[in-house]
Amino acid sequence: MKIKEKFIEEHFFRPKWYSIFFNPYFIFRYNLYKNITNFSKEIKLGSKILDVGCGIKPYKNLFFDREYLGIDIQGGGHPDKDKIIDKYFDGLNIPYEDNIFDVVICTEVLEHSLDPEKLIIEMNRVLKNEGTLYLTMPFVWNEHEIPYDFRRFTSFEHKRILQKNNFFIDSIESINGVFTTSSQLVCAYIFESTKIGGTFLKFILSIFVFVPIQLFSIILDKLTRNKWITLGYVVIAKKKV
Template identity: 40%
Template sequence: MNYSQIPKEFNPGLFAPNYLTRQGLLKAISKNVPSLKGIMMDFGCGAKPYQSLFSVERYIGVDYEGDGHSHENENVDVFYNGKIIPFENEYFDSIFSTEVFEHIFNLKEILKEINRVLKPGGHLLITCPFSICEHEVPNDFARYTSFAIKHILEENGFEVIMQDKIGCSVTTIFQLWEMYIHQNIAPRLQKIPIVRSAFRIITYSILNSCALLLKSILPKGKELYLNNIVLVQKPHTQK
């Protein structure tokens, strides 16, 4: 798949501290792109970083305008009020939502809304983090285990078609270590440009390379992982 139109922030190189998470997400999302068709909603779309991956009839970005995240320079088509998605029943053929559910305090209510605007037989593809630092504060409310996210989706009328964990114990340990460095050590070097750049290039490229190498030779272990990815379907007949 061609990633040339994916923003660098979401398709980073080895020098980036979030390389392991972002590359894992990009590959997992790409694998499931063919399942989403027709009129599609990108729920919590932000800057729509993955839009170029999809070949759909219509791509509609919906987001919530609230504290913790600025939508400056983002191409949001429709804002919602945090409770009601402003579309009629069964409007969308498919829905995509990536790294959004952790920011929704009333997730069960919103899942009922997502179910309402999705056509019977339509697919919903979501990703949400399991291992990540607090972000977009104060709107960072939850982390979901694989069991919890499956239960919540099924409880709100969806059938799980595919569920997987992105990353493994090895890559997660390295990713958390890199984020600690990025947030607690790298800022101390901001006033020394040459040292700052050298530190970033050397440190992150070495850690990311080590993570990829060790992942290939050590038992991966999925007890600790980076992100959930789940593909569900709204049944043709709701119970």
């Protein structure tokens, strides 16, 4: 992997506190990574895990000493050459037998599915009884991977569609609060609207614009603990026996 690509992957998918200086999406990505890191510590060694829509398998290293398999579609919003997969699939029908996985992970994928309920049914099918589904999905976010971005779910829709399809809910958690949601959207807009100046200009923007905005909003969220609106949800559910 090229140095630039490795740098981007590290600070985008697996950000540390200092990634705020390089990542205009720091708030969302840091909170997501912290959440899935905590989740990984609860998974028993030797567990069999399936990552649905795995892409480059950015979280595989969190699940060491477990069997970690990934599936993804051909094409879509990311080039195939960048994907690290075990099997391609059609986006709906998971190419594994019933009841063989202890954990299914599906992060930032369901909004791109042509039939999310069908995919949820399939994830339930390949899970063992009382197996765990770890699901994340954006709520307030711009259209991305265009034109393969189809929907957002409220917390109530997550609960409804999972309970309808043989899951019971362990937890539904907002990934952040109202102030960090607002600041993250501002930073994302400025970053994606900046078409001139290249990497250097974006680094200057990061230091003098993105860092102060994001830091201030993090402080406000901690002071108010207001989750009136959020960038996304993390859902942990179990397959019913």
